[in-house]
Amino acid sequence: MNILDWQTKHQQQQKITVVTCYDYCSAQIVASTKIDAILVGDTLAMVMYGHATTIPATVEMMVLHTAAVARGAKNKFIIGDLPFLSYRQGLTQAMQTVQRFMVAGAQAIKLEGTVGNLELIKHVVASGVPVMGHIGMTPQSVHQLGGFKVQAKHKKAQDQLLQHALQLQDAGCFAIVLECVPSDAAKAVTEKLDVPTIGIGAGPDTSGQVIVWHDMLGLYKDFKPKFVKKYLNGFELMQQALNDYDADVKAKVFPNVEEHCY
Numbered sequence: 001m002n003i004l005d006w007q008t009k010h011q012q013q014q015k016i017t018v019v020t021c022y023d024y025c026s027a028q029i030v031a032s033t034k035i036d037a038i039l040v041g042d043t044l045a046m047v048m049y050g051h052a053t054t055i056p057a058t059v060e061m062m063v064l065h066t067a068a069v070a071r072g073a074k075n076k077f078i079i080g081d082l083p084f085l086s087y088r089q090g091l092t093q094a095m096q097t098v099q100r101f102m103v104a105g106a107q108a109i110k111l112e113g114t115v116g117n118l119e120l121i122k123h124v125v126a127s128g129v130p131v132m133g134h135i136g137m138t139p140q141s142v143h144q145l146g147g148f149k150v151q152a153k154h155k156k157a158q159d160q161l162l163q164h165a166l167q168l169q170d171a172g173c174f175a176i177v178l179e180c181v182p183s184d185a186a187k188a189v190t191e192k193l194d195v196p197t198i199g200i201g202a203g204p205d206t207s208g209q210v211i212v213w214h215d216m217l218g219l220y221k222d223f224k225p226k227f228v229k230k231y232l233n234g235f236e237l238m239q240q241a242l243n244d245y246d247a248d249v250k251a252k253v254f255p256n257v258e259e260h261c262y
């Protein structure tokens with residue numbers, strides 16, 4: 001998948017799959033699958049570092065994890081997620097952030113929101129960097145939104161969602177994440193846009209889906225949004241493996257003289 005394939009897939013009405021990923025070994029697993037693209041999301045602050053929101057994610061953290069993922073998944077399209085306020089302190093500072101992600105191995109960047117970002121998006125795109133937009137529930141604004149809540153529930157907010165999506169498209173975004181909005185609203189936006197929408201908690205009619213690694217693999221226990229589908233009981237499987245190791249050592253079954261010893 002490269003940047004041109006996003007449009008091709010969208011025109012051919014093929015769904016686009018994106019998964020978040022934060023480390024080298026997990027990236028190698030994604031690299032061996034048919035998943036189209038990886039988002040090194042700022043959700044890493046929550047699922048990798050145990051914070052309650054994405055706000056504590058820093059550029060340093062994000063760039064290190066982007067580089068690790070890029071080493072593990074050389075064949076995948078990698079999107080780096082600009083963390084909280086890392087693109088809101090003037091054009092020069094924002095461009096330095098973008099540069100760090102691209103040097104680390106991202107092929108595109110994502111940023112949240114519309115108002116106040118459009119000139120930056122145009123500048124980043126004009127500088128040769130693909131930009132993914134993100135509207136609806138924008139977790140970096142959690143304190144302004146009053147929590148992780150479904151957005152665009154009413155007509156006025158749905159009209160604004162569409163207006164923001166069109167503005168992001170006009171500014172040059174190659175795709176737009178729609179997070180936690182009613183399915184009908186996401187469908188209406190998707191039908192009006194030329195670029196693909198990538199949904200998370202936005203129903204079945206977006207052009208593709210993104211899901212958080214730890215959510216889909218059943219590793220994150222703190223919080224399970226309604227929109228998550230768990231494909232593995234990862235927590236329990238790993239817990240069992242650790243208890244098996246503990247039992248083997250205590251029963252003196254591991255290490256085995258023939259198999260594991262020099």
Ligand code: KIV
Nearest residue numbers: 020041042043177210
């Ligand atoms: O940081 C992230 O993982 C995201 C997705 C939830 C879209 O932004």
